[in-house]
Amino acid sequence: ERWLIRQGLVRSRTRGRALTRVMIISDVTTGQHLYKNLEGVIASGLSPAAFYLPGFTPGTTVAGAPIPVLGYSTSPADIMDAIRENDIHMVAVTNGHHLSPDQVRLLGWKLADAHISLIMAPATTDIAGPRMHMQPLNGLPLVHVSTPRITGLSAFFKRSVDVIASGLGLILLSPLFLVVALLVKRDGGPVFFLQSRVGLNGELFKMVKFRSMRTDAEEVKKRLMEQNEGNGVLFKMKDDPRITPIGKFIRKYSIDELPQLWNVFIGDMSLVGPRPPLVEEVEQYEDIAYRRLLVKPGITGLWQVSGRSDLSWEESVRLDLYYVENWSLTGDFIILLRTVRAVFAKEGAY
Structure with missing residues (x-):
């Protein structure tokens, strides 16, 4: 009611x-x-x-x-x-x-x-309610703001969920992985695309995805920079000629990102967190954006359920910083549920 x-x-x-x-x-x-x-x-x-x-x-x-x-x-x-x-x-x-x-x-x-x-x-802005509490002092109401930290027991639970969920995901999705791998391999290129990303505390790692672009995508990108439809720092095109036919399909439903479950399993990433940035993106960061690197990047996050590629750069940073500043296990669970809806809605996915 x-x-x-x-x-x-x-x-x-x-x-x-x-x-x-x-x-x-x-x-x-x-x-x-x-x-x-x-x-x-x-x-x-x-x-x-x-x-x-x-x-x-x-x-x-x-x-x-x-x-x-x-x-x-x-x-x-x-x-x-x-x-x-x-x-x-x-x-x-x-x-x-x-x-x-x-x-x-x-x-x-x-x-x-x-x-x-x-x-x-x-x-104060972008602070979740549970982080704030009021304390009256000599007639003056003081607002206390706590800082959530992914350490100790909280870190153990988050990592445990990551390992169990990613392990089960890799096992249950293995038939789908096989079918997608065969379809991607049809054009003669490698099945997986490995790309250097910046992780926790600025450490580099190789993020794995199903290859959705031509093998010469980086060379073609240099010729397409003037047609960038992204948010300023990120390169995006709604009709990107570098994307293969099967690549367009697996991107539409975020299937290309499923191999990142391996990154989660070995500890490079988490199920939920800020978007894993490219090295060249981090080089353009202003001071405030570096706080995104205080937690592990995630397969999904607030950016994934709030518009994805349609977000401006400033809004993408704000959402990632909100996650860093207000992290909780309950929040992670809600984001995972919202991710399912966002994937099937296909908004901002290109």
């Missing part, structure tokens, strides 16, 4: 109904970031309707956010006037609001009296 009600509510929200109008009190940069995130999850029901930015004239707008600025005063009374005049249902206070602690407390009281919700949005 809860699921059915939720589905109906989400449909209503995507059609612009049953939404909570949110006013954001912040500075420009943080306000834009919060606006973008709220707009991206309209199913939550939180709809950014206005800004309240100290120092901005009422009626103006902020770049990238087509909602009005309602005021600039830090007076709780003036803020309440703007809320009533614009039918605001919730106030989100985040960084750069310029309100004193006493003003925030008084505003909270006034909002409670008017039955209007108040949320405090910290500047």
